[in-house]
Amino acid sequence: MDRWLGGALLLGAVLLYFVVVPAEIVIPRIQVGGGVGGAAASPLFFPRLMAVVLGFLGVLLLLRGRSRAETLLAGEGFAFGRAQAARVCGTAAILVAYLALLDLIGYLLLTPVALAGLSILLGFRRWLTLAIVAVSVSATIYLGFRLGMKILLPEGFLG
Amino acid sequence: MLDQLVQAATAVLGWETLAMILVGTILGMVVGALPGLTATMAMAIFSPLTFFMPPLVGIPFLLGIYKGGTYGGSISAILIGTPGTASNAATVMDGYPMAQQGRAGKAMQASIYASTVGDLFSNVVLVLAVWPIAMIALKFGPAEIFALILFSMTIIASLAGSSLSKCLVSATLGVMLAMIGVDTISGASRLTFGVSDLQGGISYIPFVIGLFGLGEIFVQVSKRTGHLTVMDVKGGPGANRVTFREILGYKRTVLRSSLIGTGLGALPGIGAETSCWVAYAMAKRASRHPERFGKGEIEGVIAPEVGNNAVCGATMVPLLAFGIPGDVVTAVMLGAFIAQGLRPGPLLFKENITEIYGIFIALFLATLAMFVVAKLSVRLWVRILQVPAGLLYPVVTMLCLAGAYAINNSLFDVGIAIAFGIVGYMMRMTGFEVAPMVLAFILAPMLEQSLTQSLMMSHGSPLIFVTRPIALLFLVLTAVSVVLYIRSGWRARELAADKTGADPGAGR
Numbered sequence: 001m002d003r004w005l006g007g008a009l010l011l012g013a014v015l016l017y018f019v020v021v022p023a024e025i026v027i028p029r030i031q032v033g034g035g036v037g038g039a040a041a042s043p044l045f046f047p048r049l050m051a052v053v054l055g056f057l058g059v060l061l062l063l064r065g066r067s068r069a070e071t072l073l074a075g076e077g078f079a080f081g082r083a084q085a086a087r088v089c090g091t092a093a094i095l096v097a098y099l100a101l102l103d104l105i106g107y108l109l110l111t112p113v114a115l116a117g118l119s120i121l122l123g124f125r126r127w128l129t130l131a132i133v134a135v136s137v138s139a140t141i142y143l144g145f146r147l148g149m150k151i152l153l154p155e156g157f158l159g
Numbered sequence: 160m161l162d163q164l165v166q167a168a169t170a171v172l173g174w175e176t177l178a179m180i181l182v183g184t185i186l187g188m189v190v191g192a193l194p195g196l197t198a199t200m201a202m203a204i205f206s207p208l209t210f211f212m213p214p215l216v217g218i219p220f221l222l223g224i225y226k227g228g229t230y231g232g233s234i235s236a237i238l239i240g241t242p243g244t245a246s247n248a249a250t251v252m253d254g255y256p257m258a259q260q261g262r263a264g265k266a267m268q269a270s271i272y273a274s275t276v277g278d279l280f281s282n283v284v285l286v287l288a289v290w291p292i293a294m295i296a297l298k299f300g301p302a303e304i305f306a307l308i309l310f311s312m313t314i315i316a317s318l319a320g321s322s323l324s325k326c327l328v329s330a331t332l333g334v335m336l337a338m339i340g341v342d343t344i345s346g347a348s349r350l351t352f353g354v355s356d357l358q359g360g361i362s363y364i365p366f367v368i369g370l371f372g373l374g375e376i377f378v379q380v381s382k383r384t385g386h387l388t389v390m391d392v393k394g395g396p397g398a399n400r401v402t403f404r405e406i407l408g409y410k411r412t413v414l415r416s417s418l419i420g421t422g423l424g425a426l427p428g429i430g431a432e433t434s435c436w437v438a439y440a441m442a443k444r445a446s447r448h449p450e451r452f453g454k455g456e457i458e459g460v461i462a463p464e465v466g467n468n469a470v471c472g473a474t475m476v477p478l479l480a481f482g483i484p485g486d487v488v489t490a491v492m493l494g495a496f497i498a499q500g501l502r503p504g505p506l507l508f509k510e511n512i513t514e515i516y517g518i519f520i521a522l523f524l525a526t527l528a529m530f531v532v533a534k535l536s537v538r539l540w541v542r543i544l545q546v547p548a549g550l551l552y553p554v555v556t557m558l559c560l561a562g563a564y565a566i567n568n569s570l571f572d573v574g575i576a577i578a579f580g581i582v583g584y585m586m587r588m589t590g591f592e593v594a595p596m597v598l599a600f601i602l603a604p605m606l607e608q609s610l611t612q613s614l615m616m617s618h619g620s621p622l623i624f625v626t627r628p629i630a631l632l633f634l635v636l637t638a639v640s641v642v643l644y645i646r647s648g649w650r651a652r653e654l655a656a657d658k659t660g661a662d663p664g665a666g667r
Contacts, residue, residue: 123549
C-alpha cells in the first residue's frame with residue numbers, strides 16, 4: 001500500500017515541479033538580490049521546494065514503505081471491508097448531492113432529508129424519532145443562523 | 160493599565176460572556192465525552208459562530224469548549240472504558256476499573272477535582288509567564304521569526320506515529336495547500352487553476368472542519384458503533400464523595416503532573432495526548448504501591464487528569480506570545496483570533512491589552528464553569544452517552560456543513576469542507592496523521608513571509624540568519640531537534656532489531 005502511495009507521490013511531485021508550478025505561477029521572481037537569497041524570495045521557491053521534498057518522500061515510501069498489514073499492525077490506519085466502503089461512499093454521495101442541490105432546493109427542505117438519509121445509512125430505524133430530530137435540528141440550525149448571526153442559509157425555490 | 164483591567168473585567172463579567180463560557184463548557188464536555196468527537200472538532204465547528212460575537216465573547220466561548228472538552232474525555236474513559244479524546248487515554252487505565260468496582264462516581268469526582276487543579280495551575284503559569292516572553296518576542300525581527308517558525312516546524316515530527324515519512328508527507332501537502340492563492344508579497348497568483356474562489360487561498364475554517372469534523376465522521380460511519388455500554392454511577396452522594404483535601408493528599412502527584420502538563424503544553428507540538436501518559440507513568444513510578452495501578456487506583460485517575468488539563472493554559476503561551484500555534488487546538492483558535500481582527504503575537508500585548516486581560520480573566524472563569532458544570536452533571540452522563548450514533552453523527556455532519564457555509568456565505572467553502580473530509584478520512588485510513596497537515600498549513604505562510612522579508616532586509620543575503628544571535632540560536636535548536644529526532648529513531652529501530660534477534664519465535 002505504502003509503495004503505491006510512494007509511487008503516486010513521486011509521479012505527482014514530478015508533475016508538480018515540471019508542469020503545474022510553471023503553468024500555474026506566472027509572475028517572475030521578485031528582485032531582492034541575486035543568488036540563493038533572491039531565489040528563495042521568489043513566489044516559485046516554496047512550491048518548487050515542496051515538490052522536491054514530496055518527490056524525495058515518495059522515493060522513501062517507494063523503497064521502504066510498509067505493506068497494508070504492517071501498517072495496521074503498527075496501530076496506524078484501519079481495516080476496510082466492503083460494508084465500510086459502501087457506508088463511506090453512501091455518506092460521501094449524500095454530502096455531494098446535498099452540496100449540488102442546496103442552492104436549488106434550499107436548506108430548510110433539503111437538510112432534514114439529508115440528515116434522515118445519513119441516519120438510515122447508519123442503521124437508525126426509529127422513524128418517528130428520526131423525523132422529529134431531522135426537522136427540529138434543521139429548523140434550529142436555520143433559525144440560529146438567521147436570528148443569531150443574521151446569516152441566511154440558502155432558501156432555494158422557496159426564497 | 161488599571162483602566163484596561165477594569166474595562167476587561169466589565170466586558171468579561173457581563174452576562175453575554177458568562178453565558179457563552181457556560182455554553183462553551185457544556186458543549187465541550189458533551190463533545191469531549193462522546194467517543195469520536197473531539198474538542199478540536201467542536202472548536203472548528205463552532206468557531207464560525209464567534210466571528211459574529213465581540214472578541215471578549217467569542218474567544219471565552221472557545222476557551223470554554225477547549226477546557227470542557229479536555230475534561231469531558233475523562234467521562235467516557237471512566238464510564239465506558241473508551242476515552243472521549245486521546246488526551247484522556249491514560250484515565251481509562253484506572254478510571255474504568257474503578258467504575259467496574261462500583262466506584263464510577265468517585266472516579267468522576269476525582270477527575271473533576273484533578274482537572275480543575277491542573278487547569279488552575281496552568282492558568283497561573285500562563286498569566287505569569289506570557290507577558291515577559293511577549294516582551295522578549297517584541298524584539299524579534301523577520302529573521303528571528305523565520306528561525307522560530309522553522310524550529311516549531313521540526314516539532315511537527317513529534318506528531319509522527321511510527322512513520323516519520325508519512326508525517327512529513329502530510330506536512331508537505333499542508334505547505335503546498337497553503338501556497339494556493341495570491342502571494343501576499345509578490346502578488347503572484349499561485350496554483351489556483353483559474354478558479355476565482357481560490358484567489359484568496361483555501362479558507363482555513365472549512366479546511367479544518369473538513370479534516371477534523373467530517374473526516375472523523377467518515378471514520379465513525381465506517382465503524383458504525385451503535386449503543387454504548389455505559390457503567391452506572393451508583394450510590395448516594397456520600398459514596399461518591401471526594402474532597403479537595405483528599406486530592407491534596409496526593410500533593411506530590413498533583414504538583415508533578417501539573418509541572419509535566421504545563422511544561423509539555425508550552426512546547427510546540429506536544430500536548431495533552433502525551434502529558435496524560437507521562438503524568439500517569441511518573442505517578443506509577445513514584446508510588447509506594449505501583450502494583451495497584453491499572454486495578455482501580457484513584458491516583459491513576461488524578462495524575463493523567465491533572466496532566467492533561469495542565470496543558471490548556473500552557474498551549475496558549477506560544478500562541479499569545481509569538482503568534483505561533485503549538486498544537487491543532489491553538490491553530491484553530493488562531494483562526495478565530497484573526498477573524499476577530501486580533502493578531503496573536505507580541506504586538507497584541509501593546510495594542511490589545513484589554514483583550515489580553517479579558518482572556519486571562521476568561522481562562523479562570525472557564526475553569527470555574529468547568530468545575531461547576533462537571534459537579535452538577537455527574538449522573539447525567541450515563542444518559543448522554545447513550546445517544547445513538549445513528550442520530551448523533553448526522554446531526555454533527557449538518558452542523559459541520561452549516562459552519563463551513565457561515566464563514567463567507569459560500570457553497571464553495573462547503574465543497575472545501577466535504578473534499579477535505581474525504582481527504583481526512585483517506586489519510587486516517589492509510590495511516591497518515593492529519594494534524595501535521597493543519598499545523599504546516601498555518602505555519603507555512605508565516606514562514607514564507609518572514610523568509611522573504613528577511614531576505615529583502617539583507618538584499619538577498621542568507622547570512623542574516625546567522626549574524627543575528629537569536630535567529631542563530633533557533634537555527635541551532637532546529638538542527639539539534641532534527642539530530643535528536645533522527646537519533647531516537649535509530650535507537651528505536653536498533654531496539655526493535657535486538658528484540659527480534661533475541662526472540663526469534665516472536666514473529667511466529
